[in-house]
Amino acid sequence: MKIAVLGANGQLGRDVAAAFAAEGHAVTGLTHEQVEIESMEAVKPALEGIRPELVVNTAAFHHVEKCEADPARAFAVNGIGARNVAQATDALGATLIHISTDYVFDGMKQEPYAEEDQPRPLNVYGNTKLSGEHFVRGINPRHFVVRVSAIYGENPCRAKGGLNFVELMLKLSHEREELRVVDDEFVTPTPTAQIARQLVELSGSRHYGLYHATAEGSCSWFELAAAIFEMTGTRVRLERARPGEFPAKVPRPKYSVLENKALKSRSLNIFTPWQEGLAKYLEKREAAVTPS
Numbered sequence: 001m002k003i004a005v006l007g008a009n010g011q012l013g014r015d016v017a018a019a020f021a022a023e024g025h026a027v028t029g030l031t032h033e034q035v036e037i038e039s040m041e042a043v044k045p046a047l048e049g050i051r052p053e054l055v056v057n058t059a060a061f062h063h064v065e066k067c068e069a070d071p072a073r074a075f076a077v078n079g080i081g082a083r084n085v086a087q088a089t090d091a092l093g094a095t096l097i098h099i100s101t102d103y104v105f106d107g108m109k110q111e112p113y114a115e116e117d118q119p120r121p122l123n124v125y126g127n128t129k130l131s132g133e134h135f136v137r138g139i140n141p142r143h144f145v146v147r148v149s150a151i152y153g154e155n156p157c158r159a160k161g162g163l164n165f166v167e168l169m170l171k172l173s174h175e176r177e178e179l180r181v182v183d184d185e186f187v188t189p190t191p192t193a194q195i196a197r198q199l200v201e202l203s204g205s206r207h208y209g210l211y212h213a214t215a216e217g218s219c220s221w222f223e224l225a226a227a228i229f230e231m232t233g234t235r236v237r238l239e240r241a242r243p244g245e246f247p248a249k250v251p252r253p254k255y256s257v258l259e260n261k262a263l264k265s266r267s268l269n270i271f272t273p274w275q276e277g278l279a280k281y282l283e284k285r286e287a288a289v290t291p292s
């Protein structure tokens with residue numbers, strides 16, 4: 001297949017491009033510099049020039065505080081940008097995989113969210129991503145809208161200054177004697193490499209629609225930090241933050257664990273428990289820094 005990846009130099013975009021290329025597909029990566037998704041004048045000719053059969057849109061404005069400060073820009077990228085890509089792919093008869101987020105939920109359910117659960121975003125980021133989902137689902141019938149959560153990968157997250165949570169914890173563990181981490185926000189940390197492989201699987205099916213795509217299980221950020229330090233043998237004093245110790249500047253869901261119900265019902269789910277994904281990531285990281 002001819003495939004175009006938007007957000008191609010991002011944390012997820014790089015792994016997505018690599019996963020499809022590894023399967024022998026002809027992948028064209030499009031960076032922000034090459035295509036501004038806010039602008040149909042940029043999106044249309046870029047995709048027409050490639051004539052892809054599949055487009056994967058990983059591009060987003062997803063820094064939660066910056067989105068809150070600039071709702072118009074957040075909507076322009078996450079809403080109108082998604083609309084532009086949906087219209088351009090529909091006109092080309094191409095399938096669209098559009099990446100969305102667990103932040104479309106408010107976290108009140110306190111048990112894993114399935115695809116049929118009612119979204120109720122708490123912040124501008126979540127609202128604008130939800131608007132993007134609506135555009136995609138309403139415009140291009142050949143769509144996979146894929147919600148992911150708490151992602152981390154080998155490539156830097158551009159919107160978050162490069163360091164994912166795992167790398168941040170390891171860096172801080174060398175700089176401080178004690179680390180205090182929140183224990184009242186629950187997610188499912190998921191490696192981008194696994195998501196990329198899941199998208200390859202999904203793209204081979206015709207079961208278009210809305211999908212949750214996260215590793216199995218869930219943890220608080222404190223529990224994730226504890227697992228990182230245990231698996232790497234890092235010695236640092238790790239404490240639970242007191243309630244309210246780190247007040248969030250923007251409301252966020254306290255519980256945004258997703259259930260891969262649609263993937264499972266179609267026997268497409270490839271995800272493993274989050275601890276396995278983390279162990280693999282850390283092993284690979286260790287191998288990269290240890291000379292053989």
Ligand SMILES: NC(=O)c1ccc[n+]([C@@H]2O[C@H](COP(=O)([O-])OP(=O)(O)OC[C@H]3O[C@@H](n4cnc5c(N)ncnc54)[C@H](OP(=O)(O)O)[C@@H]3O)[C@@H](O)[C@H]2O)c1
Nearest residue numbers: 007010011012032036037059060062101150151157158159
């Ligand atoms: N990171 C998370 O924990 C998380 C959690 C849930 C969902 N998601 C979703 O996962 C997706 C990928 O996130 P990521 O972690 O890979 O983020 P990332 O590393 O920040 O990558 C996002 C990419 O989008 C590009 N981009 C931003 N605005 C654009 C625009 N207007 N036009 C074209 N390209 C633009 C960025 O380029 P520049 O940097 O050059 O602007 C970057 O290459 C996003 O849809 C995000 O909403 C992420």
